[in-house]
Amino acid sequence: MGADDPDDGGVADGPTPCPDDVPFDWVGAWSERRARLSPEKVGLVDATTDRAFTYRELDAHANRTARLLREYGVADGGRVATLSRNRPELVDCFFATGKTGGVLAPLSHRLAPPELAAMLSTVDPELLLVEAPFADLARDVLGHDDCTVAPEMLVVADAEGSGSSALTVDWPRYGERLPADDSPVDFADVSLSDPQLFLHTGGSTGVPKETVVSHRSVVWNSFNTITAWGLRPEDTTPMVFPMFHTGGWNVLTVPLFHLGGTVVIAREFDPETVLRSIPEHDASVLVAVPAVLRTMCRHDDWGETDLSSLRFVKSGGGPCRESVMEAWWDRDVDLSQGYGLTECGPNNFAMPDGWSHKKSESVGVPAMHVDARVVDDDGPVPRGEVGELELAGLHAADGYWQAPTESAETFGDGWVSTGDLARVDADGYYHVVGRTKNMYVSGGENVYPPEIESVVSTHPKVEEVVVLGVPDEQWGQVGKAVVEGDEGLTLEELREFLDGKVARFKLPKHLAFVDEMPTSGPSKIDRQAVEERFGES
Structure with missing residues (x-):
C-alpha cells in the first residue's frame, strides 16, 4: 500500500530490509570499483621487483586471475590456498576471489609440515599456489601422513630461474597458466555473509584454527579503520605484516584499497628496509609490531632517516615499551598502540584527537562501529576492575571453519571473547593487562x-x-x-x-x-x- 492509501492509516511502507545474505553487485568488486574511480592511481608497489601497479592494472590482473581460478573450481565458495611471502599474486587472488565468489586461504610458510598438513586438510582447497622457495616445504606437507587432500598445484616465481634452486618438483607454473584475457569477467552472486578469507590464528595453543572472515567483516573493519584512524586517499604504507596474517590484509591494505591509497610490499621487510622505504615512498602511515618498531629506533640509520612524511605510526601485536614510544615521539612521530585479533577486526580502538601521552599504555577508546566491554563470570565489571575483554560489531568474524565447539566458546553469545584481560579507566580508555592464561x-x-x-x-x-x-x-x-x-x-x-x-x-x-x-x-x-x-x- 502507498502512503496515500486510506487503508494503511496514511503510513508509508517501510524500506525493504537488506539482510547480509542478499547479493549486491559491489560486494567483492574491490578492484573493479576502485579502478573505475582511480584508474591511474598507483595502488600497489612491489619493492622487490621495483614494479608499480595502477588500479586499472590491478583490476586487469584480477580479471585474468579470476579466469584462472574458475578453471580450477575456485568459485562459489571454492578455496585457493597460498604458501608464499608478500607478492602481487596474492593481491590478485584477493581481488579475483571477490569476483568469482571464491575464498582466499593464505598459509604461513613459517610453520612446520605437520601443522601445515593439518591446516591444509581443514581448508581443503581446490588449488594451492606455492612460491618457488617453498616448493620443497609444500612437497613435505603434501606427503605428510596428516595431509588428507591433494589440491591442484601452481608454482609462483618472480622471474625465470628465481628460486629455482629450491624448485625440486615438477608442478605447472602460475605465469604460464594465467590467461591473457584481461577483459571484465562475469561476477558471482556474492553477499556480505559469504566468506572472503580464511585466516588462521597464531597457533600458540596447538594447530592454528581457520577463522572465517566474511565480506561483511572485511568491509566493516575497513570502515572502522578509515573513520577511527583518519586514513586518506593520498596515504601510502609499507606493509610489514605477512599476508598470511590478518594484519597483512585488514590493518591497512584493504582500507587503503578502499580509499585509493598505496600499499608497498616486499618479499622481505626487515627494520632496515622499512626505514629506507619511508622516505623512498613518502610513507605517511605505518603499523608494525613492537619488536620491529624497537629495532628500527635502535638502528644505526635511525637518526639520519627522514621520517617527516609519517602522519602516524601504530603499534600492534603486544605491548609497546614506553622507551620505544618515547624514541618515536622524540622524532615528532605520533605513535600509539592499537589492539585487535584475527577473530574480530583487527582494528577496534583509536586514540581521541589531542590524546595525552599519559594514556600511552592504553589502546584508546572503541572505534566508531565497535562495542567493547570488560566482564567476569557475573557480567560486566565496574570501571577500574580487571576482567576479560569482549568485543562486538559487524567487523567480527563468523567463527572457526569446521570447529563448532571452539566457535561456540569464542563467538557464542554475540560477543567475541578475546582471552585478554583489560580494565577501563575513569576516562573510558581501555588498558590491556595480559592474557587470561598468563595471569x-x-x-x-x-x-x-x-x-x-x-x-x-x-x-x-x-x-x-x-x-x-x-x-x-x-x-x-x-x-x-x-x-x-x-x-x-x-x-x-x-x-x-x-x-x-x-x-x-x-x-x-x-x-x-x-x-x-x-x-x-x-x-x-x-x-x-x-x-x-x-x-x-
Whole structure:
C-alpha cells in the first residue's frame, strides 16, 4: 500500500530490509570499483621487483586471475590456498576471489609440515599456489601422513630461474597458466555473509584454527579503520605484516584499497628496509609490531632517516615499551598502540584527537562501529576492575571453519571473547593487562605480567623481557623474569631497580637469560616457547 492509501492509516511502507545474505553487485568488486574511480592511481608497489601497479592494472590482473581460478573450481565458495611471502599474486587472488565468489586461504610458510598438513586438510582447497622457495616445504606437507587432500598445484616465481634452486618438483607454473584475457569477467552472486578469507590464528595453543572472515567483516573493519584512524586517499604504507596474517590484509591494505591509497610490499621487510622505504615512498602511515618498531629506533640509520612524511605510526601485536614510544615521539612521530585479533577486526580502538601521552599504555577508546566491554563470570565489571575483554560489531568474524565447539566458546553469545584481560579507566580508555592464561596468583594476589614487564624493560641492561608465574611452595606462584640483554644483570640488582615501582609481591624472585626471544607469527614473542623452557622455578 502507498502512503496515500486510506487503508494503511496514511503510513508509508517501510524500506525493504537488506539482510547480509542478499547479493549486491559491489560486494567483492574491490578492484573493479576502485579502478573505475582511480584508474591511474598507483595502488600497489612491489619493492622487490621495483614494479608499480595502477588500479586499472590491478583490476586487469584480477580479471585474468579470476579466469584462472574458475578453471580450477575456485568459485562459489571454492578455496585457493597460498604458501608464499608478500607478492602481487596474492593481491590478485584477493581481488579475483571477490569476483568469482571464491575464498582466499593464505598459509604461513613459517610453520612446520605437520601443522601445515593439518591446516591444509581443514581448508581443503581446490588449488594451492606455492612460491618457488617453498616448493620443497609444500612437497613435505603434501606427503605428510596428516595431509588428507591433494589440491591442484601452481608454482609462483618472480622471474625465470628465481628460486629455482629450491624448485625440486615438477608442478605447472602460475605465469604460464594465467590467461591473457584481461577483459571484465562475469561476477558471482556474492553477499556480505559469504566468506572472503580464511585466516588462521597464531597457533600458540596447538594447530592454528581457520577463522572465517566474511565480506561483511572485511568491509566493516575497513570502515572502522578509515573513520577511527583518519586514513586518506593520498596515504601510502609499507606493509610489514605477512599476508598470511590478518594484519597483512585488514590493518591497512584493504582500507587503503578502499580509499585509493598505496600499499608497498616486499618479499622481505626487515627494520632496515622499512626505514629506507619511508622516505623512498613518502610513507605517511605505518603499523608494525613492537619488536620491529624497537629495532628500527635502535638502528644505526635511525637518526639520519627522514621520517617527516609519517602522519602516524601504530603499534600492534603486544605491548609497546614506553622507551620505544618515547624514541618515536622524540622524532615528532605520533605513535600509539592499537589492539585487535584475527577473530574480530583487527582494528577496534583509536586514540581521541589531542590524546595525552599519559594514556600511552592504553589502546584508546572503541572505534566508531565497535562495542567493547570488560566482564567476569557475573557480567560486566565496574570501571577500574580487571576482567576479560569482549568485543562486538559487524567487523567480527563468523567463527572457526569446521570447529563448532571452539566457535561456540569464542563467538557464542554475540560477543567475541578475546582471552585478554583489560580494565577501563575513569576516562573510558581501555588498558590491556595480559592474557587470561598468563595471569598468575602469588599469595592470593593477581599478578599481570605486562605490568611488570613494562617496568623491567626500562632497566638499561634489558633489551626485552617476559615475566612468567612459576611454582613456589610458600606463595603458590612467584615471578620469573626471562631477559634478553646484559647477562651481568643480577636478580638483586633487578629487584632493587623495581622496588617502589611495583608492589613487593610482584617483584620477580627468579631471573633467567636468553640470547634472543623466540617469536611466532609476525615477530611476536612466543610466550608459550618461553614458558616451556623456563616455566619451572
